[in-house]
Structures are given as C-alpha cells and as structure tokens.
Amino acid sequence: MFVVFDEALLRLPSCLAVHAQLRPNLNKFTSDDYVQYIQQLPDIHICGIIRKNETETIVLALAIYRNYLTTYDTHRFEIDDLIVDEKERNHGLGTNLMNYLIQQAKQCHAVQIHIHCDLNNTDAHRFFFRFGLIIPIFEFYLKNNQLLESNNQIQVIDITNLSENEYEQFLIRVHNIYLQLRPHLPIDQKTYIDQIRNIRHNGSVRIIIAINNNDKNEVLGLAAYRVVYNIKYGKHIYCDDLVTSENRRSLGVGRCLINYMKNEGKKLGIDQLTLDSGCQRGQAHKFYYREGFIISQFGFKMSC
Structure with a gap:
C-alpha cells in the first residue's frame, strides 16, 4: 500500500529501522528523536510502502523528496533518500516506489528526476541503471x-x-x-x-x-x-x-x-558546502579540488 507518511507512521519502529539501513547515523535516535528530526526538515515530502494487517503496520520502503525552482532545470524534483527494507528486496517494491515518484514528479511539472547516491552504494547504482538513470553529475563536498x-x-x-x-x-x-x-x-x-x-x-x-x-x-x-x-x-x-x-x-x-x-x-x-558539477567539466573539477572539495556522491538523473 502506497501512503504519504504522517507522524503516526514515522513513529513506527520499522520506519526508523528501515531508514537507518540507508542512513546509519539515524541509529542514535529514539523514535521520538527521529520524528522530531524529520519534522524539522523543511520543504520535504515523505512517502512509502507499508504492509498493514489487523494487528500491526510495517514500513517496507520509504522515500524523501523535494521539489523547488532552479536555473538548471526550472522545476527540480530531487530524491534525498530511497530505501527498501533489506528483507523485502527483489520483490519489485523499489520499482513500484520509483514509478510512484515519477508520477509525483510529473504532477510538479518536473521533466527530470535527480537522485544523489553514495559512491560505494553499488547495489543502488545497479538498481538505478536498470531503471534507466544515468550519471551526468558529480556532487562535490567541502567540510571546512x-x-x-x-x-x-x-x-x-x-x-x-x-x-x-x-x-x-x-x-x-x-x-x-x-x-x-x-x-x-x-x-x-x-x-x-x-x-x-x-x-x-x-x-x-x-x-x-x-x-x-x-x-x-x-x-x-x-x-x-x-x-x-x-x-x-x-x-x-x-x-x-x-x-x-x-x-x-x-x-x-x-x-x-x-x-x-x-x-x-x-x-x-x-561548515559544510556542496555543489553539483557535470561530469564533463574537467577544468571546473580541478578548481574544486584545489579549493579542498572532494567528490562525495554520484548524481543520477532520468527523464520523466
């Protein structure tokens, strides 16, 4: 079942447990801390897939996304987090969730979907490639x-x-x-x-x-x-x-x-600064490295 997450769903232990599989830094939170942290993030939308029966509700997958205006693509639809419970993978949940997000992007009049992904998350890379996403961008990061x-x-x-x-x-x-x-x-x-x-x-x-x-x-x-x-x-x-x-x-x-x-x-x-740069912009990359930036994530993109 696809749902937009409310506070009750965010308080489910399975919600924090699934999200922490992608973001281990969340393991330090209690359920109350997690809800408070998520609610302070401005301009985000949270959706996902749940399994519900007479006795319990379990979060199987979730996504956090935002849309805003930029000079790059006018209406930018960006997925911050997308995670399927590791026990529920290979059952099509990720594909279903991505299809749902594509429909949300279209409703926002976005022509592309953007997802940043850690360099070593090769399982996610393979999923994105199968879905038709490409890597046109590096994300550069500076903590100084x-x-x-x-x-x-x-x-x-x-x-x-x-x-x-x-x-x-x-x-x-x-x-x-x-x-x-x-x-x-x-x-x-x-x-x-x-x-x-x-x-x-x-x-x-x-x-x-x-x-x-x-x-x-x-x-x-x-x-x-x-x-x-x-x-x-x-x-x-x-x-x-x-x-x-x-x-x-x-x-x-x-x-x-x-x-x-x-x-x-x-x-x-x-003390943190990030920016995206097209993979082809080698001269710009040399400059960012001289300034102390590193490549922290790949930027995936697909048309929708």
Whole structure:
C-alpha cells in the first residue's frame, strides 16, 4: 500500500529501522528523536510502502523528496533518500516506489528526476541503471569554512535583497555570464529576469556577484546558493550556480565567491558546502579540488 507518511507512521519502529539501513547515523535516535528530526526538515515530502494487517503496520520502503525552482532545470524534483527494507528486496517494491515518484514528479511539472547516491552504494547504482538513470553529475563536498587567501581587488556583494530596480539592473549585467553556465536560460532579458525573480521569490536562494574594484566596476562572476537541510549532511549550504566570466578566469573570482559562502555559513554555524558539477567539466573539477572539495556522491538523473 502506497501512503504519504504522517507522524503516526514515522513513529513506527520499522520506519526508523528501515531508514537507518540507508542512513546509519539515524541509529542514535529514539523514535521520538527521529520524528522530531524529520519534522524539522523543511520543504520535504515523505512517502512509502507499508504492509498493514489487523494487528500491526510495517514500513517496507520509504522515500524523501523535494521539489523547488532552479536555473538548471526550472522545476527540480530531487530524491534525498530511497530505501527498501533489506528483507523485502527483489520483490519489485523499489520499482513500484520509483514509478510512484515519477508520477509525483510529473504532477510538479518536473521533466527530470535527480537522485544523489553514495559512491560505494553499488547495489543502488545497479538498481538505478536498470531503471534507466544515468550519471551526468558529480556532487562535490567541502567540510571546512576556513577562508583561503583571495584577490582583494574583487568585491562580492549579495544582490538578493536590493530594490527591484537595482536587482534587475544587476541581473542584466550578469546575463551573458549566466548564459555561459546555463545556455538554456532565456535570451530575452525580460523573460530571463522574470525567471530568476520567480526562483528568488519561491525559495531561499541568494544570488551574489563578484565585481572588480576598478573604475568600471566590471562584473566578473556570480553564484547562487541556499541553505538546505537533509539527513546526509544536516544543515549545509548548497550552491546552485557558480560561474566566472570566461574572459576573466584565473583572477581568483571563484575563490572569492566560495569564501563569501563560507563566511555566510560561519554566521549560521555551518561548515559544510556542496555543489553539483557535470561530469564533463574537467577544468571546473580541478578548481574544486584545489579549493579542498572532494567528490562525495554520484548524481543520477532520468527523464520523466
């Protein structure tokens, strides 16, 4: 039976037991602690498969997912956790749960499903491959908010809370740079501005830009980031977009933007930063490694 989980289902011992098979850090929780922890995660949806008879209800499988707006794929449908009880595998439950999630993604008008998966979880990899998912993305992870030496001629400013007119003018100035990272963004300025403004108004994303401290105040790059909660990392910063103008690379722009996010993380008590990068972006990967990032997960994707 497919169900949307409520507090009563979350309190079942089998719910915590199954979830901990994927996330062993949950083993430290009592049922009450687990429910409280799950309920503090914002903007998530929990569903799963249960077996119910006259005497008991048992959780057989569960999934945690979220949907939000991004510049990458507009309506992003992301599965944080998907787990089938190890005693119930090879009975089609994972396939049924994935089919259910695909239908949920379609209702959200998402065109793709994204799932992050640990590098060593080969059983899950095989399942995802059988289901038609591919690995187009690496997730990079940094647990360190120590600021690295950066170019003091570059200023980073947060444009998120500026007046609408100022915000729009900055978006126009970074339009061509944004297109270098996201070529599918609208070419028409008004459509582009409306899309970015909609992402800002419907989520917690913040946009920062790097400017050269010269007479021209030339825009050099930008980043978009948000504070995210999930069970793998807890509270952390996720960087949606990070791009330096192709004509201004090797000036330290990327480091300045990362330093800014680290500094904002410090203010919030956060020392973890993650971002996704396409598998083909070798030059970007070299940069992330120099900054101290490691590849922590594969990013699986499928059309729906």
